[in-house]
Amino acid sequence: MGNKGVAFFEAGSWYHRIKLMQEDGTTKYSKKGGFMSAKEAEASYRKYEEEYKRAYRAYQVSSSADFDLKDYLIYWLEEIYSARIENTTRMLASYVLYDLLIPNMNQGIKLRYVNVEYLNALLETASKACESAGNKCRELLNIAIKDAVAQGYLHHNPIPDTKPYRRRKPKIFVLSKERMKFFLEKASESNWYLEILFGLFMGLRKGEISGLKYEDFDVENRTVRISRQITTDPVMLGGDFKIVKYQLVEKAPKTENSYRTLRVPEAIMNEVMERKRQNDLRKELLGEKYIDKDYISCTVNGLSHSASSFNNALTKLCSRNGLPHLTVHSLRHMYATILTEQGVPLVKVSALLGHSSIHTTFEYYCEVMDEQERIMSFINDSFVPEGGNT
Structure with a gap:
């Protein structure tokens, strides 16, 4: 029967429960059926859960000036930044946010309380992950907070006043x-x-x-x-944004x-x-x-x-x-x-x-x-x- 509370059999088909975000911020509970197997129902459930999380984040950010830095950054990456960048850039940004920044953030820190001292401490911790971590984290935060200022969530971007980190430049040889x-x-x-x-x-x-x-x-x-390229696309696990593998895909050229x-x-x-x-x-x-x-x-x-x-x-x-x-x-x-x-x-x-x-x-x-x-x-x-x- 699948996981308890996710897929269940009723009236001749498989069902799963769903949550829908309403315009006023309330949650509507319902169920969806007509699936031939528990596996199909569970796959649909995960899709609905991911959509609900996205809608919830968007509502939280748009309806209150007192939201968490973490919630804003996730919302910004998934709904704003990803729409204007290439897939390879998104892959890098996802790694920087989910693997370097979020694990080192203070839980519950509000976007409006973010200052140079806090950001310096965050970047110092994140920079220890690898040689390029400090530079890439600072770069991503700068873009995100600039957008927050443009959207009216903040009056000032403190990132330019934080400690800079050198970017590792790969050595390129030119043969004689x-x-x-x-x-x-x-x-x-x-x-x-x-x-x-x-x-x-x-x-x-x-x-x-x-x-x-x-x-x-x-x-x-x-x-x-030149009219196409082959690149790698990440395959992510449900709403956890964890990359489980990469697959080759045919896409339009880079620009x-x-x-x-x-x-x-x-x-x-x-x-x-x-x-x-x-x-x-x-x-x-x-x-x-x-x-x-x-x-x-x-x-x-x-x-x-x-x-x-x-x-x-x-x-x-x-x-x-x-x-x-x-x-x-x-x-x-x-x-x-x-x-x-x-x-x-x-x-x-x-x-x-x-x-x-x-x-x-x-x-x-x-x-x-x-x-x-x-x-x-x-x-x-x-x-x-x-x-x-x-």
């Missing part, structure tokens, strides 16, 4: 021309050669590379349209301007066609066991690689050949460096990388693609070794 040639020679012997070329000579993000499909390429005109059309150097387009030949061969050999989603970068059965596979492959490649540790982001950084060394204006570098938030018209993309002819000539003449294998 000779070392880059050596790196590419070794990369051409690996199964990740094409992915490395996409990062190093087209500046694509890891998720954008994972999301590339053959349909995105115009072979005749040698262009590719609106990440939708972009890029020219593809001839050497890279040749590698794309070779990868297609190999994937088609695997498809023929595996038959129905091959999951054809048209991805260029995939496992032997057609499915997407895990989120860490590309960086793991780079780590092994660099370690085996005495090279500095490189990541996919390092490749993008080197791509931008090559562009600037070739005299490409920074605004166009930004557009090629998908960073700019303006100039998304077709005419602007054409201008960007024309500018990329310089880098294609530089790539083909200087770096890309012949005979690379994917």
Whole structure:
């Protein structure tokens, strides 16, 4: 019968009890039925409970100036901040709030009583979790309390007066021309050669590379349209906001301007066609066991690689050949460096990388693609070794 008081059998079907928040702040109790099993009823119960908690938090925050800091931060993250950020940012913010800040808060501390002394003590405790904890906690609190001031819950944001915490800056290596040639020679012997070329000579993000499909390429005109990415989504447990696992999902690009059309150097387009030949061969050999989603970068059965596979492959490649540790982001950084060394204006570098938030018209993309002819000539003449294998 499931958990007592959650799922129960009545009049030929399974039911569960529900709570509904009314506009005046009162709670209405009822029940919902028609479920074929206790499991279905329990799943529905958890959904209703989560919705009730969200409605309760929203009512508490909107109806009183005397609410807890914890209640406000949860309400702010789930209902306000999450609506304007990317999923990866939300994942980080959730960790900062639920794992670093809330466990170290004084129970019952009111938002209106929050001051510099209290916040310094909170940040000092939270900062001990890891090297970046202090900076990230202070950063999130600053955004949240700025919103609280904008909404009229507070008159002043005390965060700028708190003790600052340094942000750890990852070291990014830019290889010399000779070392880059050596790196590419070794990369051409690996199964990740094409992915490395996409990062190093087209500046694509890891998720954008994972999301590339053959349909995105115009072979005749040698262009590719960036129109999706593959990222990880957290799977949370009920209303507890505990992440139990991550799953790969296909999503729109990171920003609106990440939708972009890029020219593809001839050497890279040749590698794309070779990868297609190999994937088609695997498809023929595996038959129905091959999951054809048209991805260029995939496992032997057609499915997407895990989120860490590309960086793991780079780590092994660099370690085996005495090279500095490189990541996919390092490749993008080197791509931008090559562009600037070739005299490409920074605004166009930004557009090629998908960073700019303006100039998304077709005419602007054409201008960007024309500018990329310089880098294609530089790539083909200087770096890309012949005979690379994917």
